[in-house]
Amino acid sequence: MPPAHQDPRARLLQRHEANPLLTGYHWPYFINTVFNAGATRLDTGETLLLCRVEDCSGRSHLCAARSADGVTDWKVDPAPTLEADLENQPEEMWGLEDPRVVWVPELHRYAVSYTCYSRRGPGVSLALTKDFREFERLGNIMPPEDKDATLLPRRIGERWAMIHRPVPATGRAHIWLSYSPDLKHWGEHTLVMEAKRGAWWDANKIGLSPPPIETPEGWLMMYHGVRMTPAGCLYRLGLALLDLEDPARCIRRGTNWIFSPETDYERTGDVGDVVFPCGYTMRDDGDTIYLYYGAADTSICLATGSVKAMLAWLKDNSTPGGLYVE
Ligand code: BMA
Numbered sequence: 001m002p003p004a005h006q007d008p009r010a011r012l013l014q015r016h017e018a019n020p021l022l023t024g025y026h027w028p029y030f031i032n033t034v035f036n037a038g039a040t041r042l043d044t045g046e047t048l049l050l051c052r053v054e055d056c057s058g059r060s061h062l063c064a065a066r067s068a069d070g071v072t073d074w075k076v077d078p079a080p081t082l083e084a085d086l087e088n089q090p091e092e093m094w095g096l097e098d099p100r101v102v103w104v105p106e107l108h109r110y111a112v113s114y115t116c117y118s119r120r121g122p123g124v125s126l127a128l129t130k131d132f133r134e135f136e137r138l139g140n141i142m143p144p145e146d147k148d149a150t151l152l153p154r155r156i157g158e159r160w161a162m163i164h165r166p167v168p169a170t171g172r173a174h175i176w177l178s179y180s181p182d183l184k185h186w187g188e189h190t191l192v193m194e195a196k197r198g199a200w201w202d203a204n205k206i207g208l209s210p211p212p213i214e215t216p217e218g219w220l221m222m223y224h225g226v227r228m229t230p231a232g233c234l235y236r237l238g239l240a241l242l243d244l245e246d247p248a249r250c251i252r253r254g255t256n257w258i259f260s261p262e263t264d265y266e267r268t269g270d271v272g273d274v275v276f277p278c279g280y281t282m283r284d285d286g287d288t289i290y291l292y293y294g295a296a297d298t299s300i301c302l303a304t305g306s307v308k309a310m311l312a313w314l315k316d317n318s319t320p321g322g323l324y325v326e
Contacts, residue, residue, distance in 0.1 A: 012258045012310055013237075013291060013303040018071050020265050020299035021292075022051065027063075028078050032056050033270055034063070035294030038101035039210070039279025040110060042066075047281055048132060049074075049292060050081065050099045050112065051300060054270075059084070059095035062114065064132045070281060070290050071302065082112070082127065082135055091125065091140040093118035098278055100150040102211045104128075109136075113162070115147040116140055124149040124164055126183065138183055142166070148175075148207030148224075151183075152247060153214070161247055162186060163221075165207040172197075173205040175223060175322070177248040190248035193223065193240060193322035201225045201236050201257045209237060209277045210291065217311055218244050218251050222291075224276060225257065235274040236260040237293075239314050240322060250322025252314055259303065261296070269296025277303075 024031050037049040047070035053063045061083035065074040084092035097115040104111050109128040112135070116125040121144030127135040142149060142164050149164035159179040167173040175193040178186040195206045202225030212219035219242040227234040236257040243249040261273045277293035287307050295301045 012313055013305040015263065016071065016302040016304060019263070019301040020295060021071065021302050022049070022065060022074060022076075022300040023298065026065075026074060026076060027053070028076055030056070032058075033298045034300055035297050036098045036276050036278045037065075037292050037294070037300050038099035038112065038114075039281050039290070039292045040101045040103060041070075041281045047290070048101075049279065049300065050101055050132065052097050052099065052278075052294070053080070054297075060097045060117075062096050062099055062112075081132060082114075085137065089116065089125070089137065089139065091116040091118050091120060091123055096125075097122070098147065098276075100208075100211050100278055102151055102153040104151065104153050106154065111151040111153075113149045113151055115149075121145045122147045124162075126151065141184065141186060142178075148209075150208060150211040152212070152219070156245060156247060163192065163208045163212070163247070171204070173207070175206055175208060191323070192242065192248050193250050193253060194324040195225075196324045197326070201227050201234075201260075202238055204228055210280045212242060212247075213280070213282075213289070213307055214244070215307060215311060218242055219247050220307060220310060220314075222277060232273060234261065235276055237275060237277065239310055239318075241311070241314055241318075252318040252320055253322050254314055254318045256317060258310075258313070263295075265299055265301065266295045269298030271297035275301075 032054045037051040049065045054060045061080040064081040065076045067074045094117040099114040112127045123144040124142035126138040129135045145167040152161040172195045179188045180186045196203045205226040209222040212221040221240045237259040239254040241251045280289045280291045
């Protein structure tokens with residue numbers, strides 16, 4: 001028998017039986033859907049999800065939901081927590097989407113990176129907060145078309161690092177990393193991982209999923225791949241490992257996806273066949289993660305997994321480097 005992590009039937013991520021955790025029915029005000037949520041654990045131990053909420057105009061805003069155990073009894077803010085600032089932030093005219101949240105010890109603040117959407121296209125904005133009630137907006141830091149961004153929670157050397165996903169006119173969209181001395185001015189843009197081609201699950205379009213997890217072996221990065229099919233797009237999840245002190249260097253990249261739409265709530269919804277995690281929380285054992293993902297752009301779901309098992313799987317099911325030359 002192969003070790004459990006090599007057995008394709010041994011899943012790296014287990015769906016929680018309480019899924020879907022949050023839907024539009026849980027919202028204290030009238031909305032269309034709630035999905036792709038950033039996640040963190042507050043110093044009280046509580047889980048906070050910063051959820052993407054789509055209203056019935058089609059535009060999205062962010063709304064916080066808190067729960068003591070990260071599964072049940074969610075307390076949802078009674079009104080939008082962070083919404084488009086139409087007067088000062090024209091790049092948010094069509095809403096705020098897909099937040100990623102990281103606690104930044106040096107700043108004593110959480111950094112929230114999100115997609116700002118307007119007729120200019122989707123770009124990346126950054127905001128800082130202590131309490132998810134008041135936010136300091138740093139504005140549009142990556143111009144369109146760009147999304148799927150997160151700040152790394154600490155400086156690399158002297159500088160801050162941002163993983164993001166610009167979309168070139170040539171079509172295929174890859175994962176990049178850029179550096180900044182001050183969180184405002186970004187440069188040294190480096191290609192980290194390239195979308196593959198053809199039959200691959202991660203052909204054409206890839207992007208960061210939740211913020212990467214810092215481990216002794218490297219930054220464990222979950223990323224989504226978009227397989228375009230005659231029936232529409234399939235959003236799946238894979239793994240890669242980035243160098244701890246040079247995160248633009250991808251050490252290994254998983255060959256197969258590790259998580260794919262299967263259940264009814266993932267296959268059917270406003271946009272079917274989508275699993276889209278934007279956040280995780282680390283549990284008290286320092287190994288188990290709660291991974292929060294949007295399902296079919298309609299609900300928020302939970303899957304649990306072990307970081308150690310993911311790293312072990314990656315050793316046996318990957319190729320070196322992130323670029324694609326086939
Ligand atoms: C992507 C993002 C996600 C969304 C997914 C499927 O491009 O915009 O917010 O979940 O498409 O619609």
